[in-house]
Amino acid sequence: MAEHTATPGELYRAEALTRRYRDGGREVLALDSVDLHLDRGQRLGIVGESGSGKSTLVRLLAGLDRPTSGRVWFEGTEITRLPERDLGVLRASVQMVFQDPRSSLNPRMRVGDIITEPLRSRLVRRQLPAGTDHQHRLAEVLEAVDLPEDAGRRYPHEFSGGQRQRIAIARALAPKPEVLIADEPVSALDVSVRAQVLNLLTDLVASQGLTLVVVSHDLMVVRHLCDRLVVMRQGRIVEEGATETVYETPATAYTRALLDAVPRIRTSRG
Amino acid sequence: MKRAQLLTGLVLVALVVLTAVVAVFWTPFDPIRVVPGQRLLGPGWPHVLGTDGFGIDIASRLMVGARTVLLVGIISVGLSAVVGVPLGLLAGQAGGWVDEVVMRLADIVYAFPALLLAILLASVFGASTLTAMAAIGVATIPAFARVARAGTLEVMASDFVLAARASGTSRWGIARRHVLPNIAPLIGVQASVGFAMAILAEAALSYLGLATPRPNPTWGNMLRDAQQFLFVAPLQALWPGLAIALAVLGFNLLGDGLRDYLDPRLREVP
Numbered sequence: 001m002a003e004h005t006a007t008p009g010e011l012y013r014a015e016a017l018t019r020r021y022r023d024g025g026r027e028v029l030a031l032d033s034v035d036l037h038l039d040r041g042q043r044l045g046i047v048g049e050s051g052s053g054k055s056t057l058v059r060l061l062a063g064l065d066r067p068t069s070g071r072v073w074f075e076g077t078e079i080t081r082l083p084e085r086d087l088g089v090l091r092a093s094v095q096m097v098f099q100d101p102r103s104s105l106n107p108r109m110r111v112g113d114i115i116t117e118p119l120r121s122r123l124v125r126r127q128l129p130a131g132t133d134h135q136h137r138l139a140e141v142l143e144a145v146d147l148p149e150d151a152g153r154r155y156p157h158e159f160s161g162g163q164r165q166r167i168a169i170a171r172a173l174a175p176k177p178e179v180l181i182a183d184e185p186v187s188a189l190d191v192s193v194r195a196q197v198l199n200l201l202t203d204l205v206a207s208q209g210l211t212l213v214v215v216s217h218d219l220m221v222v223r224h225l226c227d228r229l230v231v232m233r234q235g236r237i238v239e240e241g242a243t244e245t246v247y248e249t250p251a252t253a254y255t256r257a258l259l260d261a262v263p264r265i266r267t268s269r270g
Numbered sequence: 271m272k273r274a275q276l277l278t279g280l281v282l283v284a285l286v287v288l289t290a291v292v293a294v295f296w297t298p299f300d301p302i303r304v305v306p307g308q309r310l311l312g313p314g315w316p317h318v319l320g321t322d323g324f325g326i327d328i329a330s331r332l333m334v335g336a337r338t339v340l341l342v343g344i345i346s347v348g349l350s351a352v353v354g355v356p357l358g359l360l361a362g363q364a365g366g367w368v369d370e371v372v373m374r375l376a377d378i379v380y381a382f383p384a385l386l387l388a389i390l391l392a393s394v395f396g397a398s399t400l401t402a403m404a405a406i407g408v409a410t411i412p413a414f415a416r417v418a419r420a421g422t423l424e425v426m427a428s429d430f431v432l433a434a435r436a437s438g439t440s441r442w443g444i445a446r447r448h449v450l451p452n453i454a455p456l457i458g459v460q461a462s463v464g465f466a467m468a469i470l471a472e473a474a475l476s477y478l479g480l481a482t483p484r485p486n487p488t489w490g491n492m493l494r495d496a497q498q499f500l501f502v503a504p505l506q507a508l509w510p511g512l513a514i515a516l517a518v519l520g521f522n523l524l525g526d527g528l529r530d531y532l533d534p535r536l537r538e539v540p
Contacts, residue, residue: 062436091438104429108451117447123438168433175437 010076011179011211012038012061017070019056030056032235033070040178043205043212045222045243047258048232054215057232058181061213063090085123092127095172099184101164105156111167112138112152118175128175141170144208145200162193166200173204180205181213186221198224219258223247231255276527282520290336299327301334302485310503319509322492323499328509331487335510338488339517342403342472342481343465349407350414350464355457357411358418359445363426373419376412384409384471392480399488402481406471410464417460421453455532462525466518473514489514 019031031053038044046054059065060072063079071080074090095118098104105114116134118124138152145166156164165185172180185201186194202225205212216222222229222243229246231239231254239246239255250256298316305325313320319328361372388405395401425431425448434444475481476490484491489510496507 064432064436088438091436094436096433096436098429098433100429104433106430106448106452109447113447117434117439117443118437121438121443122440171433171437 009039009041010037011040011042011074012036013073014061015071017057017060017072018068019053019060019065020068029235031060031067034232034235034237036230036237038211038213040211041209042228043226044214045226045229046213046215046232047217047219047222047229049217049258051234052232053235054232055183056235058096058183058213058215062094062096062181063087064096088123088126091121092124092175093178095175095177095180097165097168097172097180097182097185100188101156101161101168102188104168105164107156109155110152111154111156111159114156114167115141115152115171115174118171124175137174141173144173144204145170160193161189162197165189165197169197169200169204173208176208177210179211179213181215183215184217185214187216187218194221201225219247219261231258272527272530275523276531279520279523279525279527282516283524286336286517286520287340289333290340293333293337297327297330297333299330301326301330301487310499310506312503313505320503320505322495322506324495328492328506331492332489332509332513334487335489335492335513336517338399338482338486339469339472342399342406343468343521345403346407346410346468346472347461347464349403350410351457351461353407354411354414355418358415358420359422359449359453361415362419362422363441363445363449369419372415376415379408380412382409388475388480397480397483399482399486402472402475405475405480406468409471410467413464414457414460417456418453421456422449425449425452455528459525459529459532462521462528466521466525469514469517469521473510 014034014036016033016035017031018029018033021028021030034053034057036057046057048054056065060067067080071078073079074094077089079087079090105111109117116138119128119132119134119137139149142149142151147163147166147170151159151163151167156167159167165188169185180201182201186197189197198221201212204210205225212225214222214225226243229239229241229243230237231246231252233254239250239252241251246255247259250259298318303326305321308317308321308325309323311317311321311325317327317329319332322328322331357372357376361369384405387409388402391401391405392398426444428448431444431448434448439447472481472488473490473493476488477494479491479494482488482491484495492510493507493514496503496510499506
């Protein structure tokens with residue numbers, strides 16, 4: 001069944017992933033037999049217009065949804081049909097950052113409790129070294145994302161949008177994951193703080209040795225963060241390659257259109 | 271305007287609570303002992319609201335009645351919340367067939383006439399405050415279950431629950447840390463409105479002789495006692511009627527006021 005030997009360094013492999021939804025009476029094909037692989041240390045960008053299936057894809061990778069057909073392997077183990085209680089390794093190693101920190105942080109929990117919640121989960125706790133001190137880890141990740149030490153005692157609404165996204169990133173870092181999946185990490189933020197959050201992500205990926213998956217409709221974001229690029233359209237992967245290659249010589253008209261949608265600043269020469 | 275509503279509700283409810291508390295320690299006259307020489311006195315001194323057909327001080331009986339009203343409200347609303355909220359939470363969190371079964375059961379209880387249940391309990395166990403509380407409590411379980419389920423569905427769709435799932439937080443942890451604190455305001459509003467309903471139901475049941483029996487005073491059985499003297503001493507029926515109306519109004523206003531106050535979409539911009 002799960003006969004698959006991981007090549008060295010391979011983290012994720014997905015084969016023929018398909019996901020159908022029922023929306024009222026209409027059937028929606030969100031993902032149409034997608035193949036994907038991801039090696040340790042890679043920084044993968046997934047781009048495409050809204051409805052192209054990119055969020056569906058990362059939710060399947062994170063084990064938050066099950067495919068209609070197809071398989072996903074994580075570190076050589078097929079996770080597609082595993083029951084929740086056997087997903088411990090995945091839950092400890094893969095963390096997500098969502099688009100809008102206004103809705104991804106529980107308004108009725110203190111920031112400290114939000115960030116240490118992953119450490120309290122039974123599945124993750126088993127994977128951590130014994131005697132991991134929550135308060136100590138909280139202080140570490142708060143420092144890593146440049147938030148004040150006393151932030152843990154306050155509530156999310158006391159912070160600005162950019163700071164809230166830092167809290168969400170701190171929560172994702174708390175269980176020392178290997179993979180960080182960021183679904184549109186800056187598109188809900190003010191333009192003025194986007195760069196800060198992007199730079200923070202870049203620094204963290206480098207300093208913590210993270211494997212990164214970034215979903216975005218904004219090619220600038222992906223270009224900044226990623227070394228490999230996957231372009232999606234209507235549930236399929238239409239183009240794949242090194243970021244710069246895709247940028248310089250887009251193979252499909254769709255990718256060219258996506259690139260052209262990015263506003264450029266031209267310097268006029270007389 | 272909205273604030274005035276909430277304040278009026280609070281004042282009326284506080285009045286009922288205060289009266290009930292005072293009645294535990296002190297009433298102007300004995301609320302139970304028959305005084306043959308003082309039947310059907312009009313309002314005056316020392317019997318401020320007059321006396322009833324047994325020569326008992328009406329004000330004293332009203333005060334003790336407030337105690338019964340609060341007791342019935344607290345116990346029956348408590349019963350239906352303690353049973354209904356976990357059921358609604360379960361239905362909303364589990365979904366699928368669990369949801370179907372729980373909610374169809376709630377529909378059945380909802381469709382079963384509460385009055386019939388009260389008659390049934392009274393005829394089996396003998397009419398008492400306890401049977402009235404049980405009947406009212408059971409009849410309002412579906413209301414709590416529905417409110418809890420609707421709130422749970424909304425919270426479960428939020429990103430912070432997705433984030434909690436991504437880090438392996440158990441269903442129980444999600445229910446306790448995420449769902450319950452966020453639906454608590456909804457439950458509070460439902461409890462307040464349910465309290466008003468319970469007061470009305472208790473008054474109706476004791477008027478019909480299906481709840482607290484004489485000589486213990488309740489507003490409902492005072493109304494019934496007053497009925498036979500309606501043409502001789504019409505004011506005697508006014509007092510318990512007024513008490514019921516004001517108490518019900520108070521809890522309803524409090525519930526509506528809380529709903530508006532807690533719903534940020536309806537909150538007035540100062």
